[in-house]
Amino acid sequence: MSVCIQSIFLVFFLLGFSDFSATVNGYRPLNRKLADSGCPMNFGVLQKFIESAPSNSQNLNLSTRCQYVLQGLHLVQAEYLKTNGLFLPPLNSSQACWDSYQTLANGYFPDFSIRSRCGFQTNWISEGCMNITSLTQFESIVPQSSLQDVQNSCNQSLSNNSPCSSCTTSLSRLQSSYLPGPEVGNVTECSAYPFIYAAGVVNQFGPTDDGTAMCMFLLSASSPSSNKSNTGLIVGVVVGCVVGLLALILGFWFLLRKWRKWKRKKKLAKFDTTLVSGLDSMSASTTLVKFTFEDIKVATKNFSRDYIIGKGGYGNVYKGVLLDGTEVALKRFKNCSAAGDASFTHEVEVIASVRHVNLVALRGYCTATTKFEGHQRIIVCDLVHNGSLHDHLFGSMEEKLSWPIRQKIAIGTARGLVYLHYGAQPAIIHRDIKASNILLDESFEPKVADFGLAKFAPEGMTHLSTRVAGTLGYVAPEYALYGQLTEKSDVYSFGVVLLELLSGKKALISSTDGKSWLVTDWAWSLVKKGRALDVIEDGMTEWGPVEVMEKYVLLAVLCSHPQLHARPTMDQIVKIMETDLPVPSIPERPIPLVAHIDDIEKSVSSSGSGHISSSAGYQSFTNTT
Template sequence: MFYLPNEDAALSCTSAFKAKLSSMSISQSFVSQCMNGSNDFVVKPSSCGGIVTMKDWMEKVGPNSLLDSSCTGDLAGLTRCSLCLDAGLKVNTYLVSLNPNVTNDKCFYFTAIYAAAIVSEFGPEDSRTAACVLALPLANKASRSRHLSRGTSKWDKKRKQDALHQGYVTSVKSQILPNTGAKWFQGDEEFINEAEIISKIRHRNLLPLRGFCVTSDNLNGKGRYLVYDFMPNGSLDDHLFNVGTKRLSWPQRKNIILDVAKGLAYLHYGIKPSIYHRDIKATNILLDMDMKARVADFGLAKQIKEGQTHLTTRVAGTYGYLAPEYALYGQLTEKSDVYSFGIMILEIMSGRRVLDASNSSALLVTDWAWTMVKSRNVEGVFDVSIKDEGPKRVMERFVHVGILCAHVMVALRPTIEDALRMLEGDIDIPRLPDRPLPLGFESLESLSLHSDRFRDISVSSSSNSLSRYIQK
């Protein structure tokens, strides 16, 4: 049975627990924080989908649930414990769905009890199992130490509540990363490694990372959060494409483009080894109170090894912004970010999205801009709100650099340093090379779906902000 059979048994148990606390000189008030009374431990068929015994559990959940495969072995490591936590949240969500009118937490407790007492071969008294699953930092007998085991549970018993939902904090370990000032609140090893790289970046055109954490809740599962300074003017996307938002002036657009170029130049050449952002787009460019641009969201960033010229990696990013050689073959270089930057320049200059997902025959903004320039109508690329604002030659130069940066041929794209010098007028722009036949949205999606290198590619719709993910 998951709980005690009757009230007498529950009363006897809680009385014995209080006596044990007294013998340890622990305040009796501690009991009231953990339990509302002995009735809490009396079995009730209505507690969680009719489950009372192990037989009931097997009928409802089965012997081969995610818990059975994820909560075995040594749960001391962050990765193993995270897998167990994720499995527990999913099983709990399933159990709650069997009895949606019940609002208590019994299903969560049933799940934890099953994981610790049945699945774990070490049992609930093992310090590793207790710390991970039951949130009980037991003394480690094997070490003969009276110190509590490091950290607390990923099945943390103390819930974070707000008006919308209850969150389960996955860990409360907190430390300062060396030489960064960014704090580690609760996270898995892969996420921490990635965030540690990002937290070392400091540049006026890059958004500094203040901290990060991982949380989970019954409804949404695990969420990873990056903590940045608040940017009061939102994202570049807000100002370019949101109806009703005041349009950006030409000086603002020019400065934003230059700011982003400087931020990317720092990532590529200002630090060693270089970092490739992999997701340069309007939604990831944030604007501070002075409308200065900050490159943000380094969730996909990759740091290369010293001496490397490229990486072959799984593809991640956003349709339209991905360089063709990266999208199709997983070949990631500094020129991959340059391609995305070129797309962004053309979006800023034209006020037109990279592609219109509502129109299957829509051209990429690069092909459209190239057609306009080839027909000697470069002014047709300019957003109508800035046509008469700036010097035409300078605005034309920005369009030309955008087209050059977003060329499909890697060798024909400039480095970000050269692109910045072209934008600032320090070096001449080479003659624009011809482009292959334009790619429509339909063709682009077809290429991606049939490429064995594609993984987790976000498709951003122009009619809404939803994204979906294409996986192999």
């Protein structure tokens, strides 16, 4: 649930409630049935959302219908929590509550059985996460600081993108930190509890408010018919406002000129105030430290060149030593502006919302505006002392990594991505998985870093982007060519990194004739000839079982398959790595789009950014297969 929520016109019932306006006269008898059902929850609050259902809603597939059944149920639970202080109805009312819900459905979609079609068991409506049933139990588990964070983020109108994004980020952080326990069924999962709580208890407008319902539950109450009937009134109001506005502009034109001058002087302060306010509300409930600019300068010896440990399009990464002797890594954004502030806030929100042993942890941040340095935006992370995977594979490290270490790095990286895709709520697509973004600690435990390009991904949604971001050689074909972004875009990048880890070759292989090839095509050519083990780097120490190493090669080739549907998911990848599960058969690769790598590089440079152009092609390796 991120910014893209507001752009989706979702209505509640997937149950196929079409042409609802024709059944409005059935409201009153239906309400009486629901009121007499014996269920303590009021399903009647869903009626205004059903009213806005489009005529084609009955064409939605089964999984989508069932998902919105759950979303509607969660809104009803939020209303129940608001009025009764309970998340779940009593177990002895389970049948009555399902009957109430089904009665609501029967009036508009008689052939759809909620429980049998969606696989819900009767008792699941009264059983949820960690045996939490009441508001008191919930608030006893979650620390007051986190509850206050939710209060700060969610007790406001959620109709706009920014408040909604801030609220859902805090809710996801709360769930991952304090509600990791067992669940019963799939009706009220742990991930739903914070949203029910925020809508029913925290938000002053309540769960049935249009903005709250859309942000928390993806339910829209927009009514096309009412919009049409009010068109004349709206037009009249708009015309009147325009006339009045023109008069005001003419009357205050001189004052506006002076105000603009004043505004320019205050612009820097405005950016700082807006950004810092948002970050301060975030850090109030976490361990995030707000560092002063002087703290940062002392830690980095005034940004000494000797302290630079990494560089990128965003700026430099410095090693730093805090006053207590703690070593940290500091990412300093360059050329900061209003747009830079947004990028900075985004990365802080993303990193602060995730906690996993295989993800880099955020320690704090610094925001400042000085006379000589201008805007300063810096994030402070724990320092990972053993460099990056890129350093060990292609840098100055003399000793080659052994098979046990490579296997550990592969599994740890995969686990980190599993958390981003399935543990974080909403899911996060990294978009820039590469060897230099996988850091290694002293025991070679990998930590995925650099979330600057990450995207929140609401469940079931596929992003289409006109501006493709990533690094040449690691970007999935469907994303580079068409801007289609899913979790499997990260799977492709992981497959490339895994091939680099196994072969010791870079994502782009340079040949003696000056041409370049993708490591994915090179590896596929060997696998197709039955020579999978030839992918393994020469001179690797401590070889593992041959069948396991071959399995990893096949898995890497499958992950980096050019066709999206052929790739496994990250959780499937971890299971294959950690168990005896075999690698699924690798489909034939399609006839490739032939484009020499020089053409791709020209396309990148002509796009005006440091990212791949969406028109770039992918190099084939057909001559050797």
